[in-house]
Amino acid sequence: MKGDAGISARRAFGIGNEIAKSIExxxxxxxxxxxxxxxxxxxxxxxxxxxxxxxxxxxxxxLI
Structure with a gap:
């Protein structure tokens, strides 16, 4: 997930978060x-x- 959706997800769930880690x-x-x-x-x-x-x-x- 590149672009705004990926950035928003990482921002919403923080660095080090499991979902952010999986997106990365x-x-x-x-x-x-x-x-x-x-x-x-x-x-x-x-x-x-x-x-x-x-x-x-x-x-x-x-949705953000």
């Missing part, structure tokens, strides 16, 4: 196929919790 990982690995399971594992969350929090964070960022 996606940004650095945009040419690879990255799974939800991989991102969840990266930040120490279950797939279900990660999916819910990521969706909430990115939905809120798009």
């Amino acid at each position: 990982y996606l940004s650095l690995n945009h040419s690879k196929n990255v799974t939800i399971d991989e991102l969840a594992s990266l930040v120490g969350m279950s797939r279900t919790v990660f999916h819910r929090k990521f969706k909430q964070a990115t939905r809120n960022a798009l």
Whole structure:
């Protein structure tokens, strides 16, 4: 997530936050196929919790 949405999400959830960390990982690995399971594992969350929090964070960022 580059651009305004990614910036807003990182700003809203702070540096070091799990969702911000996953967005940064996606940004650095945009040419690879990255799974939800991989991102969840990266930040120490279950797939279900990660999916819910990521969706909430990115939905809120798009509304900003």
